[in-house]
Amino acid sequence: MGRAGELVLLVLAAGKGTRMRSRQPKMLHPVCGRPMLLHVTALGRGLGAKRCIVVLGSGQEELRGALAHEPVEIVVQSEQLGTGHALLQAREALQGHRGPVLIVHGDQPLYRTSTLETLLDVFRSRSADLALLVGELPDPTGYGRILRGPDGRIDRIVEETEASPEVRALREVNLGIYVAEAAFLFKTLSRVADRNEKREYFLTDIVELALEAGHRVETASLEDLSEGLGVNDRADLARAEAVLRRRIAEHWMTQGVTLVDPERTYLDADIEIGPDSVLEPGCRLRAGTRIGAGCRIEPNVVIDASSIGDNVLIKPHCFIEQARVGDGCIIGPSAHLRPNTQLEDGVRIGNFVEVKNSRLGRGTKADHLAYIGDADIGEHVTIGCGAITVNYDGQKKSRTVIGDGSFVGCNANLIAPVKLEANAYVAAGSTITQDVPGGALAVGRARQRNVEGWRQRRFGKRDAD
Ligand code: UD1
Ligand code: CA
Numbered sequence: 001m002g003r004a005g006e007l008v009l010l011v012l013a014a015g016k017g018t019r020m021r022s023r024q025p026k027m028l029h030p031v032c033g034r035p036m037l038l039h040v041t042a043l044g045r046g047l048g049a050k051r052c053i054v055v056l057g058s059g060q061e062e063l064r065g066a067l068a069h070e071p072v073e074i075v076v077q078s079e080q081l082g083t084g085h086a087l088l089q090a091r092e093a094l095q096g097h098r099g100p101v102l103i104v105h106g107d108q109p110l111y112r113t114s115t116l117e118t119l120l121d122v123f124r125s126r127s128a129d130l131a132l133l134v135g136e137l138p139d140p141t142g143y144g145r146i147l148r149g150p151d152g153r154i155d156r157i158v159e160e161t162e163a164s165p166e167v168r169a170l171r172e173v174n175l176g177i178y179v180a181e182a183a184f185l186f187k188t189l190s191r192v193a194d195r196n197e198k199r200e201y202f203l204t205d206i207v208e209l210a211l212e213a214g215h216r217v218e219t220a221s222l223e224d225l226s227e228g229l230g231v232n233d234r235a236d237l238a239r240a241e242a243v244l245r246r247r248i249a250e251h252w253m254t255q256g257v258t259l260v261d262p263e264r265t266y267l268d269a270d271i272e273i274g275p276d277s278v279l280e281p282g283c284r285l286r287a288g289t290r291i292g293a294g295c296r297i298e299p300n301v302v303i304d305a306s307s308i309g310d311n312v313l314i315k316p317h318c319f320i321e322q323a324r325v326g327d328g329c330i331i332g333p334s335a336h337l338r339p340n341t342q343l344e345d346g347v348r349i350g351n352f353v354e355v356k357n358s359r360l361g362r363g364t365k366a367d368h369l370a371y372i373g374d375a376d377i378g379e380h381v382t383i384g385c386g387a388i389t390v391n392y393d394g395q396k397k398s399r400t401v402i403g404d405g406s407f408v409g410c411n412a413n414l415i416a417p418v419k420l421e422a423n424a425y426v427a428a429g430s431t432i433t434q435d436v437p438g439g440a441l442a443v444g445r446a447r448q449r450n451v452e453g454w455r456q457r458r459f460g461k462r463d464a465d
Contacts, residue, residue, distance in 0.1 A: 005099020006051070007120070008182075009044035012086045012203075013037055013106030014057030014077040019233040025059030027106045028066055029237055032244045033268025033287040036231060037063065039109035039244075041070050046113035047120075049102070053093055055086045082200030084192040087185065094182040100124075101185060103203070105176040107231045110243055115227055116177065122220040123179040129215035130184070130206065133177040135222035142232060143173035144204050146219070154219050155211065157204035161197045174204055175228040184215070244269065274310065292327065301332070309345065323355075326362075344379070358389075361404065373397075374416065378404035384428065386411040403438060 017026025027037035037054070044052035052070075056063050057077040064074065077089045087103060094101065100123060102116060115133070123131035134146050134154075144157040145167050157174045158167050185206070192205045210217050222228050226243045229236060248269060249262035256275030259265045266284040267273075273285070274293030283297050288305030291297070295312045304321040308314070312325055315332035323337040326345035331337070335349045338356035343349070347360045350367035358372050361379035366372060368385040374397050375389050387408045389400040398416035402408065406420050409428030420426065421438035430444035 005097070007047060007049045007099060008094065008097060008101045009041075009047065009049040009052045010087070010090055010094075010101055010103045011037070011040050011052065011054045011072075011106050012083055012103065013040075013063065014055045014060075014080055014086050014089075015107070016058045016080055017107070017232075020237075021234075025062055026231065027063055028059070029231070031109050031231075031237070031240050031269075032248060034270060035066050036109045036240075037066065037106045038070065039269070040104055040106050040111075041067070041072055043104065043111060043113060043116060044072075047102070047116055050099075053090050054106070055089050057086070082194065082198070083203035084189055084201035084205060087203055088189050088201070091186050094186070097182040099181070100179050101182050103178040103180075105230060108176055108228065109231065110227045110229050110240055111177070112224075112227060115222060115224075119177060119179055119220045122218050126218045127216065128179075128218040130178060130180045130188075130210050131218045131220060132179075132207070133175040133222055133228070134172055134219045135175050135225050135228050136171045137173055137225060137228070138171070140168075140171045140173045143175075143230070145170040146172040146174060148172075154207060154217055156208035157202075159196070159198075159202060159204060173228075175222055176230060178203070178206075180206075184210075188213070188215075298332070306337070375400040375402065377402045378406070378422065380405050382407045384408055384410035384412065387426075388413050390415045 013027050020026045028035045031039060041052055052072045053075060054067065054072050055075050055077050057080050060076065073093060075089045075093050077086045100120060119131055119133050142160055144159045145163055147155045147158055149155045160168065188206045188209050191209050192201050194201050196202065207217055229240050229243060231237050231240050245266065248267045249259050249265060252267065252273050253259055257273045258278040261281040264281040265279050268285060268287040270287040271285045272290045274291060276293055277291055277295040279297045280299045282300040284302045286304040289303045290307045292308055292310035294310050295308060297314045298316045300316055301314050301318045306320045306323045308325045309327035311328050313330045317334045318332040320337040322339035323341035325343045326347065328345055329343050329347045331349045334351045336354040340357040341355045342359040344360060344362040346363045348365035348367060349355060352369045353366045354371050356373040358375040358377065360377045363379055364377055364381040366383035370383050370386065371388045372383065373389050374391040376399060381402050387410065390413050391397050400414045400416045401419040403420055403422030403424060405423040408426045411429045412426045413431040415431065415433045418432055419435040421436060423439045424436040425441040426432055427441060427443040430442060432442055432444050436442040
């Protein structure tokens with residue numbers, strides 16, 4: 001019973017996930033913006049596990065893609081013959097391994113590192129051959145039930161499909177996390193049979209087999225039951241999302257972030273928010289987003305993989321995707337910052353302004369109804385209401401360059417490629433096709449003429465009354 005040796009995390013993730021009724025592998029369904037499986041593999045890092053082995057089968061091509069940047073080893077279960085059979089596939093990878101193997105299910109994304117540490121402690125301190133996590137659930141439907149003997153010690157696990165009504169009434173369940181040494185595991189697993197309704201090899205049978213062979217099996221009870229939630233269908237997925245959402249919200253509140261209504265603020269797992277930022281209801285911050293300190297994000301703003309500086313005000317109904325926003329900017333309401341937008345400090349983007357693949361220098365403003373695409377704009381430039389960079393000729397995109405201090409009047413069309421030197425002025429309503437020298441006024445519109453008495457000549461006396 002060697003207690004020493006390195007920890008291995010082993011993730012069972014080969015199942016079909018039939019109950020999700022999805023084309024996408026179950027493990028790729030995101031919980032707070034991160035694929036379920038990656039919440040589980042992250043536990044390995046948290047625990048300082050030396051290796052993480054993932055058993056893949058169903059949907060393995062897509063899953064391999066999602067795991068491409070994770071430090072994991074993959075073993076394949078080509079036929080889904082049950083959890084016990086899945087674990088057997090790791091036999092070769094664990095040949096000769098000494099040290100605890102922690103087995104987790106890829107569809108249980110809510111465990112905390114500290115909970116798994118408690119289970120490892122039970123395994124080590126009680127010299128167990130097998131330790132598993134259990135819990136008493138108010139609704140145990142779908143889980144394997146724990147049967148205990150008169151002495152209160154675990155006897156075996158009975159799967160719901162195999163359970164009599166009396167057993168189904170038990171509320172203590174198997175939470176799908178086990179620790180054991182590799183040698184013990186594979187020796188015991190080789191005796192698991194598929195003599196059950198589902199004709200599957202149940203990993204859960206090792207409890208009974210271990211006890212029969214005189215081994216020591218210990219259980220640890222889960223304190224926060226919400227951690228044990230297994231995602232089998234879409235209703236479970238929504239429950240898991242709600243649990244994690246609340247946890248993430250609480251984390252950021254401890255970090256000095258105000259969430260006006262935590263239940264209605266949707267924060268992904270992989271984000272950052274600086275202190276004294278305030279998030280109003282209906283905001284959704286998606287993975288890869290970083291918000292600085294002292295920001296105010298007003299209702300129904302969606303921010304995806306973007307970086308927002310300090311003291312930024314984002315008014316309601318903005319959509320910001322893969323953009324960078326400097327300190328002190330004011331955005332919205334109803335503005336759209338598209339990929340590769342970079343706003344330097346103090347930029348103002350007002351309502352119904354769309355910016356794409358453009359850089360706007362310090363203090364530049366586009367307060368109303370404008371499209372800025374593929375543009376390099378200097379500092380303290382004013383873009384008037386309705387101004388547009390005409391960046392696409394039907395075949396290719398071209399850039400617009402606007403020098404510092406320039407002024408683009410309302411409803412101007414800047415036909416790219418075109419360049420305005422510093423302090424250039426564009427008269428309202430102009431269509432600009434040629435470069436404008438610094439300090440010049442460009443007027444590109446028809447001159448106005450007034451036709452006297454036109455109405456009376458056109459419609460006669462009757463209409464003119
Ligand atoms: C399993 C347990 C049950 C426990 C519950 C906790 C068994 C037999 N039952 O039931 O006691 O209460 O988890 O959530 O173990 N998998 C494979 N290959 C397979 C089958 C499954 O890799 O052939 C993987 C799945 O991808 C999943 C995990 O094993 O991550 C559990 O499988 P699932 O079918 O969801 O088992 P449950 O019915 O939830
Ligand atoms: Ca499950």
